[in-house]
Amino acid sequence: MSGFTTDHLLADAEILAALRGIAPTSDFAETAARAAWSVLAEPGDGVAGALVSVHGASGALAAAFSDSVLLGVGDAASARALSEARGRWLPRANVRAVRDAVRGAREVGALLLVPGDALWPERLDDLGPHAPLALWVRGDAGALSDARAVAIVGARAATGYGEHMAAELAGDLAASGEVIVSGGAYGIDGAAHSAAVGSGGSTVAFMAGGVDRPYPAGHQRLFERIRNHGAIISEVPCGAAPTKWRFLARNRLIAAASTATVVVEAGWRSGSLNTAGHASALGRPLGAVPGPVTSAASAGCHRLLREYDAVCVTTAAEVRELCGDDTETAAPSARATPERTRLLDALSSRAARDTEELARRSGLSVDRVRAELGLLDLDGMVVREGHQWRRGT
Template sequence: MTGRTTSGPSVNEAPKADERRHAWAYLSAVTQGASRTVSAAIAEHGVVEVADAARKGSAGAELTAKLGPRAHLDTAAADLERLDRAGGRLITPDDEEWPAWQMLGFDQLDTATDAEGPPLALWVWGQRRLDELVERAIGIVGTRAASGYGEHVTAEITGDLAVDGWTVVSGAAFGIDAAAHRAALGVGGTTVAILACGVDRAYPAAHAKLLRGISESGLVISEYSPGTVPARYRFLARNRLIAALSGGTVVVEAGWRSGARNTAAWARRFGRPVMAVPGPVTSAASQGCHRMIREGEARLVGNARDIVEECGPLLGVDDDRDAQFVRALDGLSGDLALVYEALPATDACEPIAAAESAGVSVDRVRAALPLLEMEGLVQRDEDGWSRVAGR
């Protein structure tokens, strides 16, 4: 063993890793989305080999049909550099942070078209590790034409989930999606946006600032190479990634026909919990949710606790502490429940503020708080009383 020998692999591996990364970037850009044919070829022959064959036009007929039209466009180096400058990177199945178990969902599909395969690689904007972010993730999606009720409920539910340590995954669209991202950011939580275009494009343009905020605390993700413009079929493909990267999907409001129901259908195909939030039957924005619940396509959920109950066990987070916490919460009634609900999710507050919010006298709030503290549900510090996070 000499110094040279020891350093040898890293000298040799670095260019190899770089070559592989370029190959993934090239194939991702050329494929423009997913392709089971391309994925299968990579699994069989290797990513560098498939990329080389594609560049030379020597891939088989089936592969050439998928890659041929764009095979001469090798933008990999430029794409990677462009994203690097913007604070992004390409995550490939070679990387430790590749969300491997989430991608297993694609193996469970009974039938799938060629384009319904797993993403070849993921272009991301942001610094966090993807596998850590999506370890405990919930997709929150819904109609662009959200009602005030829908946005309010999204903020409530998402805020509670984010405080509890769940990553909120959504699509950065207007309406429910944006409300979910904003609520997660608002409580200092983590959120992931999955786009139907390159991550260097702010779409919708009005969400440029929101997307920047998401990239700073979480990740903006796309399977499309930088510069790709949004297109209808890409939104549908994007929905499958929201479902794939989430431990469960919640639809807050959805009209009769809705992209959110498409995301929910994907979650169902992946065998993940699908949930829907009901609303007034007089509200058009809730019709899709009601239909999903009615048809048995989604389980009714009314709050973050219901959602954790559905998704927690599957993600192995129903540990003793969580179970104890949920039992304690479930046992609350009367003043205790009112006061607990009245405490803010993140900040602390004084009993008088909690009394006002709970609609209960200050004396009764003062009596309830020590009991809640004994249950391990609230805590006191110099700023006042606050909830204890569930985990």
């Protein structure tokens, strides 16, 4: 199809003008081609990824509708795969569709990131040919570029226990600098995002549809807060609907973008187990929060612990340990005793607590809590607010 090349895209004045407003790059040919690929290919399309990895996005676009097999392998299997892929791409090979995508992004203030951009989250490249070809971002486009991130995922139909655990973990982790990554859904996702924002930290929500129509609709106020304290990201263009397949494909981005993945609450066949599977396949640390053995809502977490070598985590400190956190070495006097560790676990970075409450939560005497708080205060690890204390940031 000779009418769908990078030259044709850049010859469209509206596409070029929109790209200048949404793309933090001067290589508009490659960016335009990747915008087109995000329109053409479904998330995780390995044939598109292989073609782009060999020929670049612009070259791959030219090759996609030519008579040549240019995957770099040239065998019958590759020829057959490319032929089938062309059949998928051809109905979407329309300059107008690309124009609508970039125009929609400009209208909502989204940015278009591509590999090689300074703000591109490089952890996603570990997905190989299934890595995203481009990312559409609303909010802080650099939210994932350098920071350590923890994915917190779980059931939509979460229990009060699950939402409480998700909020406790996300709030403490976000307050200490980790970016909380999730999918913006009801239940565990929403609790994690809300706690991260509430603690003054950063959070990122990966969408299954376009960033101009984040789903679910009932979370619009939360999505506004996420944009102000992080980012909403999708690999499908503006206007794309959040289909069931795209939710599953989106899960691989949540796992790949994160240093570690923690499943807080999940049923036996929960979609969160799909995210956990991607994390495991990528070699990312995987944690699961246990629940009551009689709770069907935690059956998936128990399955991860029993069958998939997930690590049991119950506190933010244990999640940091899962991530390989060695920040305690910066404060040797504050890491020496089990009592001090118990007190740190009892402290919250969001809510200040008095010494009696800390004693109850840690199982220490009030006098011992006061003594340990004094030492932690000297090391800058706690903050005093009147007669109450919270974990320092």
